[in-house]
Amino acid sequence: RALLKRGGNFLVKVFQGSELECFMKDVKRYFSIVKIVKPPATRPSSAELYILCLNYIGCPDSPAPPQDQD
Numbered sequence: 001r002a003l004l005k006r007g008g009n010f011l012v013k014v015f016q017g018s019e020l021e022c023f024m025k026d027v028k029r030y031f032s033i034v035k036i037v038k039p040p041a042t043r044p045s046s047a048e049l050y051i052l053c054l055n056y057i058g059c060p061d062s063p064a065p066p067q068d069q070d
Contacts, residue, residue, distance in 0.1 A: 007055055010052075027051065030057060035052045036051060037052050
């Protein structure tokens with residue numbers, strides 16, 4: 001079951017660490033634009049980041065969903 005429609009956006013809170021680069025590489029396969037965002041209110045020493053993913057393009061490994069027949 002799909003949770004996000006094509007063209008949808010995704011925002012997730014993450015923490016800087018050894019897996020961040022791998023996660024970024026993975027989400028870039030599914031979205032047109034992927035940005036790291038650090039809100040101004042976040043302390044400079046905090047490892048907290050947000051990953052903003054825009055324009056979901058779908059899963060490249062799965063077939064396109066069936067079209068409605070009108």
